Amino acid sequence: MAEIVPRGYVFVVSFNFGDNESCIASSFIHEPANVWAFTYGPYRELEQSSILLNPERKYDGFGLEADRKYGKLKSRNISENWWFFRSFSKPESSPDGIVVRDDKGRPFSFESLMVIVLQCMGDKVNSVLDENKVRITMADALLVITTPSHWHSHEKGCVYRAMSKTNLNTSYVLFISNIEASAICCYHALKDKKQEELGISQFFVFWDDGVIDVALIDKKFDGSFRLTFLESKKITTVDDIFKDWLQQETKDTRLKDIIQDSGDAIYLRDVLHEKLKSSSYPLRVSLSPATVNILESCGKFTLKRDQILFNEEVVETIYSQYMRDGLQLIDRYLNNTEYKDTTTVFFVGRASVYPFIKNKMNQRAKSVITSTLPGFTFAKGSVLYGHYPYVLATSVIRFGEESRSSVLENRFTKKVTGREFLAAVAIDFGTTYSGYAYALSNDPSKIYANKPWTSGERLLSQKSPTCVLVNHNLQFDSFGYEAEKKYAKYLEADGNDDDADKFYLFRRFKMELHLRENVSVT
Incomplete structure (x- = not known):
């Protein structure tokens, strides 16, 4: 299968933004699976998602360093004009755009803050490479940004624009959610398992602080996989x-x-x-x-x-509700006859390392596979995604009566003018031919293409020529085969082309964009 991203980089770097922790991971193109972390200290692959800015709004500290500095400033009562963001990856909408609030509740432009965060992480990569006398920089990297699953296009757009304001000079940038990245890491582990041991599908459980997601991983014939989200639920941290x-x-x-x-x-x-x-x-x-x-x-x-x-009894008493909320959701699918052949569970997230929860999971599923470094799972998956972007074939949400939840809709459904969309529509403007397809939100895996256009010459096609006909007032008249037929009819009518002079036919109009930024008919 052909690569989606062109080869022109030496290594893949992932900047992983979590609500609580963030990290940087990487691997070279000759050893994609050998993923390593840019550590922030002994045995610390993950760093707090905190950043400190001085009164001039300039970078002063990141992660644990930022937290400690701010603590000292507060103890001396001189923190008033400083900006401390305990979690920079939790933006919110405001009349002034996307903002993130500091420890005092003051709004700060999310895009401006991401310029500082990205530059800080890029400098970390370059400094480590320089220390190890490796003659490459971020300019030689494909960058993967791993985002929290609650981010939508607006937040990603802020990060993308922020990239252009840094001096990282990264050639290629990809985006992926932390849940999808974790699923890729789990799927990579399938290579070491026999298919008959796993079954056709595997459950994927992402149980982190504050949220639990249940999904299905289905392997496709071409080596990629389909990730289907079944349900999402917010839980107490x-x-x-x-x-x-x-x-x-x-x-x-x-x-x-x-x-x-x-x-x-x-x-x-x-x-x-x-x-x-x-x-x-x-x-x-x-x-x-x-x-x-x-x-x-x-x-x-x-x-x-x-x-x-x-003691152990008190700990289990404290977290009994935490366990009950998550396990009830998991049981609903493990005990569902629709998934009776799905016996393997990939279990990732913070909860996957707690022995009292792991024991409960092992009692429920035939096979439970966990990561040795659960906090690093999404970082490794995002790096692998950079090398093999085609491995995640599709990522969809199933909206069944039993699995539908308002939390799921809020986290995964894009909003259009404050309303849920009814369908997703794709329009293909080709140089020579164009077409479209769509899927309804209640059944996103079923794709509808347009009814075949006809050229009038017994030719049926799901694409139509990329040409448009406008009248003398420069108003739209027709498109595709219809435009060609109508214009030809005007030209042939009694040898009189006066009617044709009143119309303009534009063929392959997209090519004009290669020559001019602004295209008009005048």
Whole structure:
């Protein structure tokens, strides 16, 4: 199968934007599967999606460095004019366009911020390459931007425009969502499995902080695969569950604000994720003195050296609702007779590393395949997508009565003037011939082409000549075969071409765009 992206690059680099964490990954064209990360520290492939700007709105820090710097500024009460974005990948619409809000709630142009983020990540790549004395730069790379699944065309457009304002000079740019990238990484693992062991289709479960997606992976005869989203559901994040439980147990309404202001919120998000990977108990979590004072006064918690200790039973009690929300959704499809032959589950996302959730999944499915580096799955998949962009043949959503949800529509359905679209229409303006096709939103996999045009010479074609006929007022008259027939009729009428002089026929008009930016008939 021919490559979609022309060969002209030396390596693929992926900038992976997550709501909580981001990273950079890469591999060379001679070893596509050998994906490596641009680390931010020992054993740290992932970095917080945080960035700090000084009062002049210039870059000052990224990730954990930005978080620490901002914490020191706050402790000295000199942070007022600084801009700290705890998650730069959560933009929102406003009357002034797409913006992202800083820690104080102030709006900042998303496109302008992405110029800084992209330049920062590009500089990181170039500096690492230079340190290792590799004589290539970002100019030799194909860049893949991995975005959160809730991003739509507006957000991607901001990033694309931001690219042109950097000095990265990247030749090619591709976009893919983190869920699709994770699916590609899982699909790549199929090469090591026998098809009869896996079945025709495999479930793909993306269970991350705040959201769970269930999809099907279907292998196609040409080596690509089809990804069909079945359902998406928003769930409470791990650190929110923990904070809610602490507040409920202490009956202290100040606790949530103290956790947020003290920096415990970020700490809980990252530390709990690491701690919950472990099967060793008691679970120890260090918190700030302000939080510890409230917990001590409550008298319900076991504390040791400013650490709060939890046994396994308490941990499962805290996260019982978190597990129940996700497992109920998964059970709905594992127990559905429509998917009785689908017995393999690819399980990725933060939840895939928690032993108490993995055990529940193993009890439900015949075969559960997880990644050894779940946080890096989407980064590896996006790099592989850069090398093999044809591997993801289609990515669609199934809108059945049982699987339809408002969350799914909000996250995956484009909005047109505030309304859901009824159909997706593709128009092909060819140099010589043109055509169109469409699919209805309630059955996106069924593609309809136009009824065959006729030339009047017993020729049926689903394409029509790319020509248009306009009258003397420069108003549209007809298109394609109809335009050709009508113009020819005027020319042949009694040898009098006065009527023909009143019309203009444009053949292959698209070619004019190669010569002039603005095309008119005058």
